[in-house]
Amino acid sequence: MVLRDRDGKERTRELRIRALEVEGDGEKTLLIFESPRDLRGTALLTFSHPEGSDDQWLYLPALKRVKRIAASGQSGSFMGSEFAYEDVGSQVVDKFSYRYLRDEAVEQYQAFVVERIPLDPSSGYGRQVVWVDKTEYRPLRVDYYGRNGELLKTLRFKDYRQYAGVGWRAGQLVMVNHQVGRTTLLSWSDYEFGAGLADRDFDPARLEQLR
Amino acid sequence: MRGPCSGIRASSYRLAPSLYGCSVALAGLSVLVLVTPLRGQWEGDVALGAQWFAAAAGPDRSALEVALALRAAFQHDWDRGRQSLAVEPFLRWDPRGERTLFDLQAAAWRYRGGSWDVALGIREVFWGVTESRQLVDVINQRDPVVGGPGYEKLGQPLVSLATHQDWGSVDLMFMPYFRPRSYTGHAGLLWSSARVVESGAGGWRWDWAARWSHRLGALDFGLLQFVGTNREPRFETETGSAGATFLTPHYERITQTGADVQLLVGRWICKLEALTLDPESGRYVAATGGLEYAFADYLSVFGEYAFDSRGDDATTSFNDDVFAGARLWWQDGQLRAGVFVDRRTLNSVLSLSANRRLGNAAVLAVEAGAFIGREDREPPEAPRQHTHVALSLARYF
Numbered sequence: 001m002v003l004r005d006r007d008g009k010e011r012t013r014e015l016r017i018r019a020l021e022v023e024g025d026g027e028k029t030l031l032i033f034e035s036p037r038d039l040r041g042t043a044l045l046t047f048s049h050p051e052g053s054d055d056q057w058l059y060l061p062a063l064k065r066v067k068r069i070a071a072s073g074q075s076g077s078f079m080g081s082e083f084a085y086e087d088v089g090s091q092v093v094d095k096f097s098y099r100y101l102r103d104e105a106v107e108q109y110q111a112f113v114v115e116r117i118p119l120d121p122s123s124g125y126g127r128q129v130v131w132v133d134k135t136e137y138r139p140l141r142v143d144y145y146g147r148n149g150e151l152l153k154t155l156r157f158k159d160y161r162q163y164a165g166v167g168w169r170a171g172q173l174v175m176v177n178h179q180v181g182r183t184t185l186l187s188w189s190d191y192e193f194g195a196g197l198a199d200r201d202f203d204p205a206r207l208e209q210l211r
Numbered sequence: 212m213r214g215p216c217s218g219i220r221a222s223s224y225r226l227a228p229s230l231y232g233c234s235v236a237l238a239g240l241s242v243l244v245l246v247t248p249l250r251g252q253w254e255g256d257v258a259l260g261a262q263w264f265a266a267a268a269g270p271d272r273s274a275l276e277v278a279l280a281l282r283a284a285f286q287h288d289w290d291r292g293r294q295s296l297a298v299e300p301f302l303r304w305d306p307r308g309e310r311t312l313f314d315l316q317a318a319a320w321r322y323r324g325g326s327w328d329v330a331l332g333i334r335e336v337f338w339g340v341t342e343s344r345q346l347v348d349v350i351n352q353r354d355p356v357v358g359g360p361g362y363e364k365l366g367q368p369l370v371s372l373a374t375h376q377d378w379g380s381v382d383l384m385f386m387p388y389f390r391p392r393s394y395t396g397h398a399g400l401l402w403s404s405a406r407v408v409e410s411g412a413g414g415w416r417w418d419w420a421a422r423w424s425h426r427l428g429a430l431d432f433g434l435l436q437f438v439g440t441n442r443e444p445r446f447e448t449e450t451g452s453a454g455a456t457f458l459t460p461h462y463e464r465i466t467q468t469g470a471d472v473q474l475l476v477g478r479w480i481c482k483l484e485a486l487t488l489d490p491e492s493g494r495y496v497a498a499t500g501g502l503e504y505a506f507a508d509y510l511s512v513f514g515e516y517a518f519d520s521r522g523d524d525a526t527t528s529f530n531d532d533v534f535a536g537a538r539l540w541w542q543d544g545q546l547r548a549g550v551f552v553d554r555r556t557l558n559s560v561l562s563l564s565a566n567r568r569l570g571n572a573a574v575l576a577v578e579a580g581a582f583i584g585r586e587d588r589e590p591p592e593a594p595r596q597h598t599h600v601a602l603s604l605a606r607y608f
Contacts, residue, residue, distance in 0.1 A: 003542070011542060011543070012571060035571055035572075036571045036572070037256075037571060037572040037607035038256075038572075038605070040254065040607075053477070063337055064335045064336065064337045065337040068340075068431060068473060068475065068480070069480075069505065070475060070477070070478045070479070070503075070505040076507065076508050077508060080508075080509075080541075200325065200326075200375075203375060204426070205375050205380045205424065205426075206328065206375065209295070209321065209328065211288070211292075
């Protein structure tokens with residue numbers, strides 16, 4: 001993850017992410033810092049729930065301490081980036097209402113342009129406009145609008161690759177925050193699906209041993 | 212407590228020969244591990260630190276303490292992550308020699324099964340929830356830290372067994388070896404002008420601890436029982452042949468019972484830690500509790516109250532004190548500030564620490580503490596709060 005500020009100064013964050021979908025109850029996510037070096041081994045465990053607030057724990061390796069933290073909620077910034085938690089979490093169909101707008105080309109793709117309105121009042125957005133490619137239904141671009149209709153951010157998906165049995169995943173996500181002039185580049189690599197993860201790999205009581 | 216400031220700790224101790232032999236063996240083992248084609252790897256940091264005190268530690272001593280600290284960590288996982296070996300040596304070099312220290316903060320094999328965990332070796336264990344003090348964090352010996360908020364922990368040799376069930380987690384620990392505290396540099400200035408003479412009371416023991424912890428929705432709680440050697444010594448004043456007085460530490464066998472509770476309500480977290488133990492001087496109760504409020508990811512504020520039933524006989528300044536503090540994070544660093552105010556004497560202890568990341572692999576840290584008030588109103592046996600400023604620069608590799 002590369003965070004670029006208005007003056008072009010860049011900071012790099014390297015993370016490993018493990019996720020487990022929980023049947024009937026959101027997702028468990030474990031995020032482990034690789035860099036910057038002083039944060040290496042710091043881990044953030046999140047149990048996200050479709051309703052109600054998420055549960056979060058932070059593991060501080062220097063103290064061997066697991067701290068439960070008040071979850072910032074879906075509109076909070078993901079690791080100081082321009083992504084909100086709701087932008088990086090799984091995009092559940094039932095969380096929005098939809099309206100078809102038009103067809104439009106995005107680079108080499110033909111796309112549907114769809115407006116979607118978050119149903120959850122705690123969302124940070126009034127509406128989103130999504131460009132979805134017609135052949136594989138991959139999101140190509142999302143414009144995020146605030147509650148007052150102002151354009152907040154634009155997200156672009158790049159370097160799509162197909163993973164056997166799972167489908168397409170973007171290799172790069174670029175989020176531009178129009179309000180503050182900052183950009184976050186999120187590059188993904190080494191996707192592994194069906195990695196044999198279970199609940200015990202996301203247990204807050206064993207967070208110290210999970211790496 | 213740890214991290215970039217670690218190079219500036221005013222403390223040291225001597226390893227008992229048997230443990231020292233053990234350490235050397237483990238260091239040798241870690242070298243072997245390093246040169247074998249295992250999937251594990253080394254990492255660590257080197258830190259240069261200096262701290263200045265408002266008063267010198269003695270007539271023949273300096274108000275400036277300097278140290279170079281080297282911390283390394285080796286981690287190797289195998290058996291699909293079920294088994295691991297962690298080795299974390301720490302070396303602090305003091306050019307004057309007094310505070311030079313070698314410690315193994317970890318050297319342990321661990322097994323993580325379906326619902327059982329086993330660990331064998333030297334480990335650091337953290338228990339507790341509150342911000343201002345750590346009462347129920349009783350497993351490791353604490354190395355008194357004059358600069359910095361609280362203490363540094365020494366690795367504890369132990370055998371532990373843990374199980375994780377629907378009714379919570381149980382940790383059982385057997386601790387066969389006890390390590391004494393050390394009092395050098397400013398840490399040796401306890402409350403009188405008499406210095407501490409270390410008794411070297413480390414050795415084999417039969418110490419046990421157990422903790423049951425559970426999570427019920429937004430409520431976390433833990434109950435602990437500890438039967439063994441008190442990590443905090445009792446002091447006796449003795450007079451040497453030359454007429455000089457000095458303090459000798461004695462480590463009693465005690466039984467202590469503790470609890471920690473934490474409840475989340477929106478952005479609020481309510482916390483409580485309580486501990487009761489039965490030293491020769493009589494049973495007492497200590498408790499710390501309060502609230503944390505998270506404004507956002509980057510700002511939290513704390514309000515806590517610290518109590519000790521021994522009152523003026525307490526071995527801590529924080530026997531009837533209110534604590535207020537805040538923690539602020541930003542992209543390249545963090546800032547932490549806090550103040551204890553004694554409800555009766557209004558004596559205050561201020562603390563401030565901040566660090567700034569330089570590039571991707573270096574951190575500059577500053578830490579300061581100040582005592583404001585009258586020394587003669589402090590509990591007579593509470594370690595002095597030293598006014599100081601510390602700086603350190605750490606480079607990670």
